[in-house]
Amino acid sequence: MTLALESDAPGVATRGVWLTCIDCGEQFAPFEAVRYTCDDCGSLLEVRYDEYPTFDAFEGSGVWRYSAALPFEEGVTLPEGSTPLHAVPRLEAEIGVNNLRVKHEGMNPTGSFKDRGMTVGVRVAQEIGVDRLACASTGNTSAALSAYGARADMETLVLLPAGKVAAGKVAQASLHGARILEVDGNFDRCLDIVQDLTDRGEAYLLNSLNPFRLEGQKTIGLEMFEQFEREEGTLPDRIVLPVGNAGNTAALYKCVRELRRSGAIAEHEVPKLTGVQAEGSAPMVEAIENGWDHIERWDDVETIATAIRIGNPVNAPKALPGIRETGGTAVAVSDEQITTAQRDLAEEGIGVEPASAASIAGLRKLRREGVVSDDEDVACLTTGHLLKDPDAAAAAGSDPEPVPADTEAVLDHLGA
Numbered sequence: 001m002t003l004a005l006e007s008d009a010p011g012v013a014t015r016g017v018w019l020t021c022i023d024c025g026e027q028f029a030p031f032e033a034v035r036y037t038c039d040d041c042g043s044l045l046e047v048r049y050d051e052y053p054t055f056d057a058f059e060g061s062g063v064w065r066y067s068a069a070l071p072f073e074e075g076v077t078l079p080e081g082s083t084p085l086h087a088v089p090r091l092e093a094e095i096g097v098n099n100l101r102v103k104h105e106g107m108n109p110t111g112s113f114k115d116r117g118m119t120v121g122v123r124v125a126q127e128i129g130v131d132r133l134a135c136a137s138t139g140n141t142s143a144a145l146s147a148y149g150a151r152a153d154m155e156t157l158v159l160l161p162a163g164k165v166a167a168g169k170v171a172q173a174s175l176h177g178a179r180i181l182e183v184d185g186n187f188d189r190c191l192d193i194v195q196d197l198t199d200r201g202e203a204y205l206l207n208s209l210n211p212f213r214l215e216g217q218k219t220i221g222l223e224m225f226e227q228f229e230r231e232e233g234t235l236p237d238r239i240v241l242p243v244g245n246a247g248n249t250a251a252l253y254k255c256v257r258e259l260r261r262s263g264a265i266a267e268h269e270v271p272k273l274t275g276v277q278a279e280g281s282a283p284m285v286e287a288i289e290n291g292w293d294h295i296e297r298w299d300d301v302e303t304i305a306t307a308i309r310i311g312n313p314v315n316a317p318k319a320l321p322g323i324r325e326t327g328g329t330a331v332a333v334s335d336e337q338i339t340t341a342q343r344d345l346a347e348e349g350i351g352v353e354p355a356s357a358a359s360i361a362g363l364r365k366l367r368r369e370g371v372v373s374d375d376e377d378v379a380c381l382t383t384g385h386l387l388k389d390p391d392a393a394a395a396a397g398s399d400p401e402p403v404p405a406d407t408e409a410v411l412d413h414l415g416a
């Protein structure tokens with residue numbers, strides 16, 4: 001039976017929307033109760049619709065341009081999306097692919113892609129009528145949730161792994177008025193606790209376990225396809241992205257499945273989803289390399305890319321098939337390779353935080369190994385802005401040189 005919701009509440013799409021279990025197929029009405037996983041089998045839920053749009057259904061800009069593919073017509077907006085798809089000619093030539101574009105999600109209002117998920121997720125929280133929003137975070141989710149919670153005038157609670165969140169992100173959560181709990185444990189433990197709290201009805205969970213977050217994030221793919229097509233006359237053969245909780249990987253896979261279903265793209269146009277993790281935090285890569293259909297949780301994770309310091313990617317059941325069925329792969333890169341890529345992007349004028357640079361580092365490694373070929377059109381996703389992690393940026397960049405307050409002395413110093 002299809003529990004299609006035909007709501008006439010303001011701002012709610014009138015077409016059918018429901019939550020479906022990805023394993024047993026059980027369907028649930030989307031807004032009648034708080035639900036993140038299947039009541040019957042405990043697996044992940046996915047938002048499904050009774051129809052899927054083609055590109056000509058989209059109008060306007062940003063995330064809400066794609067409302068025909070979302071559960072609402074509008075949301076709590078700052079606004080988000082409309083991020084640039086940069087050409088990077090020097091990196092393109094050095095790495096050696098036909099075409100390399102960088103989709104810089106760090107240009108969202110709070111400086112990361114998380115805003116795309118929050119504009120939808122917080123709108124759903126309003127619809128359900130919850131009091132308090134909560135998330136566990138390696139930093140960016142907490143920054144986005146705090147801003148969108150503030151915008152919606154809702155209480156927010158964020159749990160962070162103590163000492164492992166970049167300064168810019170803590171500052172954002174703090175100034176936007178979230179209650180910040182620093183947990184003596186890693187991100188995965190924070191998420192365990194937030195899940196316990198939300199199971200007890202203490203808060204509404206806005207991690208990417210919440211399927212509505214991924215609806216917003218799938219607009220990364222929709223927007224990227226439109227830009228790529230407009231500027232390059234084609235779609236990317238491959239999308240390379242950093243992987244933490246694997247929400248974006250799952251969201252992009254959902255995006256291409258929906259576009260296939262509506263007939264908006266052909267089978268041969270489906271891009272290969274290619275995930276990149278840091279060597280010290282690579283359970284998805286381990287699963288792909290071993291052909292597993294599940295991941296094994298890593299209890300000890302470490303990397304300079306703190307945003308992807310995650311040992312138990314909760315969206316793996318959605319993301320692993322996405323990587324496999326699109327013909328993609330997953331690769332691990334060292335912290336040194338990440339820092340080099342961060343510098344290389346900065347030399348093209350693109351400022352990203354370390355986790356984001358993993359996509360370029362991963363592409364470079366796969367190209368050198370011959371997994372990526374030289375005729376490919378590639379889009380790399382950079383997920384967060386440089387200013388998120390000022391310490392990492394300063395460590396990777398050049399040091400300031402002290403000089404006296406005197407022009408002659410400055411010229412002397414410059415060797416002029």
Ligand SMILES: Cc1ncc(COP(=O)(O)O)c(C=O)c1O
Pocket residue numbers: 112138139140141208242243244245246247248249307308353355356383384
């Ligand atoms: C900058 C950045 N990149 C990548 C990720 C990982 O994204 P996902 O959990 O969707 O794999 C995160 C998640 O926190 C992030 O903040």
